[in-house]
Amino acid sequence: xxxxxxxxxxxxxxxxxxxxxxxxxxxxxxxxxxxxxxxxxxxxxxxxxxxxxxxxxxxxxxxxxxxxxxxxxxxxxxxxxxxxxxxxxxxxxxxxxxxxxxxxxxxxxxxxxxxxxxxxxxxxxxxxxxxxxxxxxxxxxxxxxxxxxxxxxxxxxxxxxxxxxxxxxxxxxxxxxxxxxxxxxxxxxxxxxxxxxxxxxxxxxxxxxxxxxxxxxxxxxxxxxxxxxxxxxxxxxxxxxxxxxxxxxxxxxxxxxxxxxxxxxxxxxxxxxxxxxxxxxxxxxxxxxxxxxxxxxxxxxxxxxxxxxxxxxxxxxxxxxxxxxxxxxxxxxxxxxxxxxxxxxxxxxxxxxxxxxxxxxxxxxxxxxxxxxxxxxxxxxxxxxxxxxxxxxxxx
Ligand code: GDP
Ligand code: MN
Numbered sequence: 001x002x003x004x005x006x007x008x009x010x011x012x013x014x015x016x017x018x019x020x021x022x023x024x025x026x027x028x029x030x031x032x033x034x035x036x037x038x039x040x041x042x043x044x045x046x047x048x049x050x051x052x053x054x055x056x057x058x059x060x061x062x063x064x065x066x067x068x069x070x071x072x073x074x075x076x077x078x079x080x081x082x083x084x085x086x087x088x089x090x091x092x093x094x095x096x097x098x099x100x101x102x103x104x105x106x107x108x109x110x111x112x113x114x115x116x117x118x119x120x121x122x123x124x125x126x127x128x129x130x131x132x133x134x135x136x137x138x139x140x141x142x143x144x145x146x147x148x149x150x151x152x153x154x155x156x157x158x159x160x161x162x163x164x165x166x167x168x169x170x171x172x173x174x175x176x177x178x179x180x181x182x183x184x185x186x187x188x189x190x191x192x193x194x195x196x197x198x199x200x201x202x203x204x205x206x207x208x209x210x211x212x213x214x215x216x217x218x219x220x221x222x223x224x225x226x227x228x229x230x231x232x233x234x235x236x237x238x239x240x241x242x243x244x245x246x247x248x249x250x251x252x253x254x255x256x257x258x259x260x261x262x263x264x265x266x267x268x269x270x271x272x273x274x275x276x277x278x279x280x281x282x283x284x285x286x287x288x289x290x291x292x293x294x295x296x297x298x299x300x301x302x303x304x305x306x307x308x309x310x311x312x313x314x315x316x317x318x319x320x321x322x323x324x325x326x327x328x329x330x331x332x333x334x335x336x337x338x339x340x341x342x343x344x345x346x347x348x349x350x351x352x353x354x355x356x357x358x359x360x361x362x363x364x365x366x367x368x369x370x371x372x373x374x375x376x377x378x379x380x381x382x383x384x385x386x387x388x389x390x391x392x393x394x395x396x
Contacts, residue, residue, distance in 0.1 A: 001226070001227045001229055001232065001238075001242055002054045002225070002226050002227075002246065003050060003054075003225050003226075003241045003242075003243075003363045004024075004052045004053075004054065004083070004099075004243065005050065005089060005101060005222055005223050005224070006022060006024040006052060006099075006227070007103045007241050007364045008205070008223030008224065008352065009022070009220060009223050010099065010226040011196055011200060011224060011225070012192070012193070012207075012220055014196075015192050015193075015195045015196035016188075016192040016195070017189060017192040017196060017220055018185075018189065018192055018217060018218065018219040019040055019219055019223075020048075020102065020103050020106045020211070020220065020221045021038060021104050022034075022038070022101045022102055022103030022104065023037060023038060023048070023101070023102050024052060024099050024100070024101050024102075024300055025077070025082070025099065025100060025102060025148055026080040026081065026098060026099050026100075026318075027077075028074045028075075028077040028081065029074075029134055031049065031074060031076050031077035031102050031320070032070050032073055032074050032077075033098065034102040035047050035067070035073040035102050035111075036070070036187045037366060038102060038103075038104050043106075044104035044105050044108075046066060046067065046068050046069075046105035046108075047066075047067045047100075047103065047104065047105055048065065048066055048067070048103045048104075048105055049064070049065050049066075049067055049073065049077050049080055049087065049100050049102060049103075049104055049338065050063065050064045050099075050100060050101040050102075050103055051063030051064065051080050051083070051085050051097040051100055052097065052098070052099040052100060052101055053085055053096075053097055053265050054089070054095070054243070054246040054248065054256060055085075055087050055089040055095055055111070056087065056089050056208075056224055057087035057088045057089050057140070057343070058085065058087055060087065060088070060140055061085055061086055061087035061090075062080075062083075062085070062086045062331065063080060063083075063087070063097065065080065065310060066105065073102065074224065076102050080097055080100050080301065081097055081098075081099075081100055081329055082096070082097060082098075083096075083097050083098050084096055084097075085348055086318040086361075088143075088348070092358075094192055095246070095346055096245075100205060101125075101233045106219060106221060107211070107213075108213070108214060109176070110213070110214025110215045110373070111214060111215065112209060112212075112214050112216065113214065114212060114214050115136075115211070115212040116138040116139040116208075116209035116210070116211055116213075117134065117135065117136055117137075117138040117139075117176055117207045117208075117209060117210040117211075118133075118134060118135040118137070118138030118139075118142050118145075118153075118207075118209065118210070119132065119133070119138070119172075119190070119193065119207050119208070119210045120132070120134070120204065120205065120206035120207065120208070120224075120230070121133075121193060121194055121197040121202070121204070121205045121206075122203065122204045122205070122206070123203055124155075124157070124354060127157065128296055129157050129160060129301045130156060130157075130158045130160070130197070130198075131155050131156060131157050131158065132155070132156045132158070132168075132172065132194065133153060133154070133155050133156075133188065134153075134154050134156070134162075134172055134175070134176065135152050135153045135154065136175070136176050136363075137152050138179055138208050138209040139150070139208070139249045139379065141210050142208055146325060154175050156168050156171065156172055158194070162192070163194075164194045166187070168254060169186075169187040169189060169190040169191055170183075170187055172186070172190055172390060173186035173187050173190070173289045174185075180216070181214040181216045182212050182218060185216070185217060186218045186358070187217040188218075189210065189218045189219075189220075192263055193207065193220075195207060200225075200227060200235065200238075201227060201228045201231030201232075201235065201369060202225055202226060202227050202228065202274075203226045203227070203228045204224070204225065204226040205223070205224075205225055205252050206222045206223070206224040206225070207221075207222060207223055207224075207299055208222055208224070209221050209222065212375040213369060221261070221303075221355060227241075228242045232367045235324075237328060237363050243250055244291055245368060247329055247388060248263050250263055250317060250393055253313060253316070254296075254313045255314070257306070257309045257310075258299070259296060259297075259299075259306070259309065259313060260261065260275070260295075260296065260297040260299070261292050261294060261295065261313055262274070262294060262295040262296075262298045263269075263293075263317065264290045264291075264292050264293055264294050264295065265284045265291070265293075265319070266269040266285075266290065266291025266293045266319070267290065267319050267320060267322070267395060268285045268290040268291060268292055268293055268320070268321065268322050268323070268324055269293045269294055269296075269314035269315070269317065269320040269322070269323040269324070269328075269353075270282060270293070270294060270295070270296055270314075270323070270324045270325075270326065271296050271298055271310045271311070271314060271324070272296065272297060272298070272325075272326045272327070272328070273297065273298050273299060273327050273328060273332070274297060274328065275297045277326060278295055278296065278297045278326075281326045281384075282325065284382055284384060284385075284387075284388040284391075285324060285375040285388065285391055287302075287388070288388040288389060288391050288392035289391075289392045289396065290322070290391050290395045293314070293317050293319055294322045296310060296313070296314065298310050300334065301331075303332075303340060303377045304336070304339060304340030304343050304344070305334070305340075306340075306358075307325075307337065307340035307341055307349060307385075308340065308344035308348065311323070311344045311348055311351070312347075312348060315351065315353075316327075319352055321358070321394070321395055322353050322354050322355070322356065322391055322394045322395055323354075323385060323390050324355075324357075324358070325355065325356070325358065326342060326358045326384065327358070327359050327360075327361075328360050328361045328385065329359060329360065329361030329362040329363060329364060329367070330360075330361055330362065333362050333363045333367075334359040334360070334362060334363045334364045334366065334367030334368075335363040335366040335367045336359055336363075337359060337367060338357070338359060338366075338367035338368070338370040338371050338380075339358055340357070341371065341378065342370065342371065342376065342378075344365060345374075345376050345378065346376075351377075354377055354378075354379065354392065354394045355377070355378045355379070356378075356380075356381065356382055356387050356390045356391055357371055357378055357380045357387075358381045358382065358383075358386070358387035359379070359380070359382065360382060360383075360384070364382055365382070367380075368380045368381075368382060379394075
C-alpha cells in the first residue's frame with residue numbers, strides 16, 4: 001500500500017525523524033490558514049505548496065512551488081488543487097490533485113550552503129536483507145545520478161541478527177561528506193529512519209531529498225513510502241491511510257473479495273489458484289502469443305462463489321479478449337471447480353469472450369467432462385500446453 005508524502009512524514013516524526021513541517025489542505029482558503037499557522041509554529045515567512053499524489057517527480061512536473069507571501073500561497077494552491085498533474089511516474093494521463101501540503105520553507109539562507117542528499121531503506125530481494133541506499137547527490141535529478149554516476153549511489157546492508165549498527169550510521173554520514181554537528185544529526189536521522197521502516201513493516205521508505213539546512217540541521221523534505229500489504233493486519237490503524245482515489249478501481253473491488261488481483265496491460269485474463277502457478281501461467285500465455293491482462297490468485301479455496309467473483313473482476317477490464325482458467329486440484333476437487341465455472345457462466349450474462357479452462361489434479365477428468373457436456377462456449381484442457389495453444393489460437 002502506498003501512502004502520501006504528508007502521511008509518511010507524520011509517521012517519520014513519530015519515530016523521531018526531523019521533518020519539513022506542513023499542514024495538508026483541500027481548498028485555497030484553508031491553504032492560507034495553514035500558512036499562517038505554520039508561521040506561528042515555525043517562524044517561516046515563505047512556504048512550499050506540494051501536490052499530494054502517489055507519484056514522484058512532482059517538482060519537475062509543476063506540482064511543488066515556492067510561495068513568498070500569503071497571496072501567493074492562495075493563488076498557487078488554487079492553481080495546483082484540481083490540476084491533472086503529469087510526472088514521469090504518472091503516465092501521460094497524469095493524476096488529479098485533491099490535496100496539497102502547505103510546508104515551511106526549509107531552504108532559507110544562512111551561514112552555510114543547503115545540501116540535498118538521497119536516502120532510502122528497502123528490502124534487497126536478492127540477499128533477503130534490508131539495505132540503506134544513499135547518495136551525496138540527492139534531489140530531483142536522482143535518476144540521472146543513478147544512470148550517469150552510479151558510483152555516487154552507496155548501499156549499506158543490515159544484518160537482521162544485530163540490526164543497524166552505530167558504525168554503519170557513522171559510515172553513511174561520513175560518505176555523505178558530513179562532519180561536526182551535522183554528522184551527529186545525520187547519525188540520529190539514519191537510526192530514526194530505519195526504526196520507522198522496521199516499525200511500520202514498510203517495504204520502502206525513501207527520503208529524497210534529505211536536507212542539510214544552512215544551520216546544519218538534517219531533515220526529511222519528502223517521503224515516499226510503501227507499506228507491506230501482508231503486514232497490514234498488524235497495524236489496524238493504518239487502514240485510514242489508504243487513499244482509494246489513487247488506486248486502480250478494479251484492484252479496489254478485488255480486495256473487497258479478498259482476491260489477489262493486479263491489473264496488467266494485456267488481453268488475456270487469467271484466473272489461477274496459487275501465486276507461483278499464476279506467474280507460470282502468465283509466462284505460458286506470453287509464450288503462446290498472448291499477453292496477460294492481469295495477475296489473479298483465487299487462493300486455495302477456489303469455491304464456486306469465489307470463481308464467480310473472479311470472473312466478474314476480470315471482465316471489468318475491457319481489454320480482455322479471452323480468459324484462461326488454470327486450477328490445480330490439490331485440496332479443491334476439479335469437478336467442484338468445473339461446476340463453479342459452469343454456474344458462473346450462467347449467472348453472469350455478459351460473458352462474450354472465450355474461456356479456456358485447464359484443470360489438473362484430483363478429479364480432473366470428471367471436471368473436463370462436466371465442462372465439455374455443459375454446451376457452453378468453454379474450452380477445456382488438462383495439459384497446460386494444450387490450454388496455452390488454445391489461448392494462442394483464440395487471440396489470433
Ligand atoms: P518530488 O519532486 O515529487 O520528489 O517532490 P519533493 O518534495 O522532493 O520536492 C521537489 C523539490 O522541491 C526539492 O528537491 C526542492 O528542490 C524543492 N523544495 C522542496 N521543499 C522546498 C523548500 O522548503 N524550499 C525551497 N526553496 N524548495 C523546496
Ligand atoms: Mn522528492
